[in-house]
Amino acid sequence: MTETERDIINWLLNPDEPQVYAGLRLKEAEERLAQFGLDKILKEIELPLMPVLKDMHERGVGLDSNFLKNLRKRQSQQIEDLIKKIYQHTGEFNVNSPKQMAAVLFDKLKIVPRLKSTAAGQLELIKDKHPVISLILNYREIFKAQSTYVEPLLGLGEMARTTFLQTGTATGRLSSKNPNLQNVPDVIRPAFVARAGCVFVSFDYSQIELRVLATAANDKKMIEAFQNDLDIHKLTASQVFNTPLEKVTLDMRQLAKTLNFGVVYGMGPSAFARASGLSRQEAEKFIAEYFNDFAQVRDWQEKVKNELRQKGYVENLNGRKRWLPIEAERAAINMPIQSLAADIIKMAMIQTNKYRLLLSIHDELLFEIEDDKVKDVVDDIKNIMESIYRLSVPLKVNVKIGCNWGELKPL
DNA sequence: AGGAATAGCCC
DNA sequence: GTACGGGCTATTCCTA
Numbered sequence: 001m002t003e004t005e006r007d008i009i010n011w012l013l014n015p016d017e018p019q020v021y022a023g024l025r026l027k028e029a030e031e032r033l034a035q036f037g038l039d040k041i042l043k044e045i046e047l048p049l050m051p052v053l054k055d056m057h058e059r060g061v062g063l064d065s066n067f068l069k070n071l072r073k074r075q076s077q078q079i080e081d082l083i084k085k086i087y088q089h090t091g092e093f094n095v096n097s098p099k100q101m102a103a104v105l106f107d108k109l110k111i112v113p114r115l116k117s118t119a120a121g122q123l124e125l126i127k128d129k130h131p132v133i134s135l136i137l138n139y140r141e142i143f144k145a146q147s148t149y150v151e152p153l154l155g156l157g158e159m160a161r162t163t164f165l166q167t168g169t170a171t172g173r174l175s176s177k178n179p180n181l182q183n184v185p186d187v188i189r190p191a192f193v194a195r196a197g198c199v200f201v202s203f204d205y206s207q208i209e210l211r212v213l214a215t216a217a218n219d220k221k222m223i224e225a226f227q228n229d230l231d232i233h234k235l236t237a238s239q240v241f242n243t244p245l246e247k248v249t250l251d252m253r254q255l256a257k258t259l260n261f262g263v264v265y266g267m268g269p270s271a272f273a274r275a276s277g278l279s280r281q282e283a284e285k286f287i288a289e290y291f292n293d294f295a296q297v298r299d300w301q302e303k304v305k306n307e308l309r310q311k312g313y314v315e316n317l318n319g320r321k322r323w324l325p326i327e328a329e330r331a332a333i334n335m336p337i338q339s340l341a342a343d344i345i346k347m348a349m350i351q352t353n354k355y356r357l358l359l360s361i362h363d364e365l366l367f368e369i370e371d372d373k374v375k376d377v378v379d380d381i382k383n384i385m386e387s388i389y390r391l392s393v394p395l396k397v398n399v400k401i402g403c404n405w406g407e408l409k410p411l
Numbered sequence: 412a413g414g415a416a417t418a419g420c421c422c
Numbered sequence: 423g424t425a426c427g428g429g430c431t432a433t434t435c436c437t438a
Contacts (some may be wrong), residue, residue, distance in 0.1 A: 101418090143432095149420085171427080271424090334428075342428095
């Protein structure tokens with residue numbers, strides 16, 4: 001790709017700086033994109049998605065400011081109490097400063113020798129060494145919720161209008177900002193409420209990334225599992241433990257789930273060891289066993305890495321491409337999966353925006369639907385989502401419904 | 412004022 | 423001995 005070609009793509013992807021190529025007509029840009037086989041994605045996905053994102057922004061999502069005010073009050077009280085208790089152990093310092101925190105915990109109180117950070121994961125390990133640790137973890141959690149979610153949402157009044165960025169990611173996913181409504185924690189979700197006479201209905205794709213992987217890798221076992229609507233983590237466990245499905249325990253399933261998760265992310269042995277709590281050696285054994293059982297996944301990953309080496313980019317089944325440095329193998333392995341899942345949900349958004357689509361959270365769509373129309377609309381949306389793209393396995397959508405985003409119940 | 416570093420929330 | 427993919431935002435603290 002030449003410098004100019006990269007600039008054109010950047011221009012298309014960065015409407016904030018249109019002055020650079022203001023004179024370049026879309027038709028010309030489209031022709032250039034066609035050189036990379038990206039014109040179809042432009043015309044069939046990204047351009048038709050633009051009015052959808054505009055509609056979502058204008059609709060907004062209703063906020064329950066009473067809920068937020070009550071929550072803020074409780075949080076302020078808890079923060080005040082926790083700070084007092086923490087200071088009883090440590091003396092005064094800025095609890096929000098990791099630098100001061102490290103000095104207090106490791107130098108002043110000498111709870112343990114210096115850890116590499118004061119992040120929650122590290123502090124969890126020394127929770128039983130000193131009573132102040134859990135107070136700090138508790139404080140951080142509540143302060144985070146208040147400062148990042150409650151206060152900013154209260155500043156918005158009765159409506160949150162996020163901006164969905166079409167160009168915010170390297171894989172084709174959407175991102176959300178100001179406010180980011182794609183990372184709202186469970187405890188804050190009840191603050192988002194449907195209008196009078198309406199309910200929220202969420203539709204989430206079940207295991208969409210593993211279904212994409214099964215298709216991309218054309219893995220026989222995985223495809224069969226999804227065709228039979230099996231519990232995929234249980235199936236993986238029965239494979240790597242060489243155990244019949246009915247004898248798979250919860251622990252075995254949990255380990256298999258971590259493996260499946262890791263495979264999508266291009267995980268190596270040490271990452272898997274850390275995530276699973278196994279020794280490095282055991283982790284290597286399970287990974288080897290996994291790739292032995294799902295040989296086509298292993299071969300597919302090799303193919304992706306070769307493509308990266310030879311072409312400098314990788315692509316998904318739609319031809320969406322990502323240029324990467326040669327050493328970014330994990331990102332390369334993840335891209336065709338994450339990216340096609342993103343394409344699928346975008347295609348679904350375009351076809352379902354005839355209803356009141358409010359949010360897109362990667363594998364989930366949230367709609368606001370009038371009470372008396374729920375049944376027909378839900379059937380239509382679910383049907384559209386499940387038939388929008390043809391994989392080697394079925395697409396499956398779970399539906400949940402409720403008056404606020406925090407207490408959605410299966411339909 | 413702005414950015415790096417750190418932390419933590421989501422899929 | 424090691425790093426699992428993709429995002430956004432708040433706070434502290436340092437530099438300009």
